[in-house]
Amino acid sequence: MSSIRIVPQGEVAKTAGVIPPLLFANLKSLYSRRAERLCQLAQQHPLGDYLNFAATVVEAQQNAQHDLPLSIDLTEVLKASTAAGHSPLSVKYFPRSKHWQTLLSAIIAELEPTAPGHVLPVLEALSKAGSQELEDLATALLCGEIGKVGSDKAPFLWAALSVYWAQMATQIPGKAKAEYGEERHNCPVCDSPPVASVVHIGTETGLRYLHCSLCESEWHMVRVKCSNCEQTGKLDYWSLDTEQAAIKAESCGDCGSYLKILYQDKDRFVEPVADDLASLVLDAKMEGENFARSGLNPFLFPSGE
Incomplete structure (x- = not known):
């Protein structure tokens, strides 16, 4: 659950x-x-x-x-x-x-x-x-x-x-409740994978939320924890620019996956689907490091088998 x-x-x-x-x-x-x-x-x-x-x-x-x-x-x-x-x-x-x-x-x-x-x-x-x-x-x-x-x-x-x-x-008549437990990678509304995660500014300053690729909802995930397997020991952060980059890839050595993380405090205009799609060079870099993408972009489907 x-x-x-x-x-x-x-x-x-x-x-x-x-x-x-x-x-x-x-x-x-x-x-x-x-x-x-x-x-x-x-x-x-x-x-x-x-x-x-x-x-x-x-x-x-x-x-x-x-x-x-x-x-x-x-x-x-x-x-x-x-x-x-x-x-x-x-x-x-x-x-x-x-x-x-x-x-x-x-x-x-x-x-x-x-x-x-x-x-x-x-x-x-x-x-x-x-x-x-x-x-x-x-x-x-x-x-x-x-x-x-x-x-x-x-x-x-x-x-x-x-x-x-x-x-x-947007018409669900209930409220969300956080509980202890695993399996927070998929959306709690529709069970779809995220596009990316976003570190917010404003009311939720500093909080990280995963953005759903299907229903567009966002759910809270603590920072410095793999969004895919929830381990904390082997995380690394990759960017194409500097340490102050607004877009990074969070990789996990435990499960071998990565997901983009966007920082609104570095660029308040970042948008999960758009910025993930526009940063495919970073995806290529992560694939070169043998990490597999754990998210889904609605404009970037694999060719399949």
Whole structure:
């Protein structure tokens, strides 16, 4: 069981600590901020074209979530998941509605008029796919079976699924409670892997949160502890610039993994998805040191087998 649980509001009043264990996304600004950051990072970047294209996908996500709002009562879902001991919106157990397919259609329709030539056939194939075929692709993608989906289709499917899960996450009727326990690597809301971790400024100054690759929630993880295996003895921090770099890779010699860590006090504009994507040179360095990535970027799916 995760060491952060979401429970009905009445159960958490006496146990809530001073550190918020879970932060839900602000969908009014999340996508616009991410798109702006991607465009900023694209300037004079070797992958500038792809960063700009990712920004157009994020803008389509913003418009889809605005034009196609979701209202859902998750009270019974929360009660059932609490009783079963799993995340309330777990990708393994939560029964998807067709709303995500409606979001996908809207995202594709916005992207098609300006999509690059090599992308257009992918969008057309997705737009012509039947409902059950899309469900099968979504199930495979959420299970990490990229080979059954294709790295070309995955970003667009994930874009729609992510908006769907983010819309639901912001409507969960419970509160988060921190407990002793392991398994804090995956999101306590949907059980998906993080993109990266962020050391905050502002209300949560100095606190580290992992940012979910699917539902966009953030959950607290103490610093100087591997976000993958929770060991502390063999951590190292890598950067491309100096010790004051805003983006570093935290590697663990115990499990052989790494995850990016972003410091808002070094650059208050850092954004998990955008800055992780724009720092692929650091990923190459970590792979050269024989560390495996433990996170997932929604614009960077492996080709699969």
